[in-house]
Amino acid sequence: MNKIRISVPPAFKDLLPAYLESRKQDLKALKDALTRKDFMFLSTRGHKTRGSAAGYGFVGLGEIAKKLEMAAISENIDASREAVAEMEKYLDQVEIAD
Numbered sequence: 544m545n546k547i548r549i550s551v552p553p554a555f556k557d558l559l560p561a562y563l564e565s566r567k568q569d570l571k572a573l574k575d576a577l578t579r580k581d582f583m584f585l586s587t588r589g590h591k592t593r594g595s596a597a598g599y600g601f602v603g604l605g606e607i608a609k610k611l612e613m614a615a616i617s618e619n620i621d622a623s624r625e626a627v628a629e630m631e632k633y634l635d636q637v638e639i640a641d
Contacts (some may be wrong), residue, residue, distance in 0.1 A: 545636060546636055546637070546638050547603060547633065547636045547637045547638070548637075548638055548639075548640045549600055549601060549637060549638070549639055550600075550640040551599070551600040551627055551639060551640075551641060552600075553604070553632065555599060555600065556639060558599070559599060559639050560639075562595070562599055563634065563637065564586075566592065566596075566604070566630075566634055567634050569588060569592070570630065570631050570634070572584070572588070573588060573611075573627045573630070574597065574627060576588070577620070577623060577624055577627060580618075580620060582615040582616070582618045582623070583615075585611060585612075585614075585615035585623055585627075586611075586612050586615035586616050588608075588611070589608045589609065589611035589612030589613075589614075589615060589626070590608075590612045592605070592608035592611075593608035593609045593612060595606050595629075596608055601637065603637075604633055604634070604637070607626055607629050607633055608626075608629045608630070610622070610625075610626040610629070611626035611627065611630065612621060614626055624640065
């Protein structure tokens with residue numbers, strides 16, 4: 544599996560493991576929302592993740608979250624599923640560079 548290596552300012556390094564773990568925990572809620580077709584939850588969570596990811600230096604995660612937000616706003620379940628799957632793959636592959 545290819546890793547996605549992210550370089551971040553030293554001041555953020557201690558915060559990132561907890562941030563990434565929280566995003567991984569979000570996946571269960573996102574999958575549950577997909578099952579319920581809860582587009583409001585999906586768009587809200589996508590929007591929040593989009594904003595926070597960029598702030599922590601996870602540009603790729605922010606782009607995926609934007610896809611989720613836009614798919615949910617348009618109530619496109621297939622695109623929403625794809626975005627959640629892409630987010631899960633990203634979170635499995637990302638690591639913080641030393």
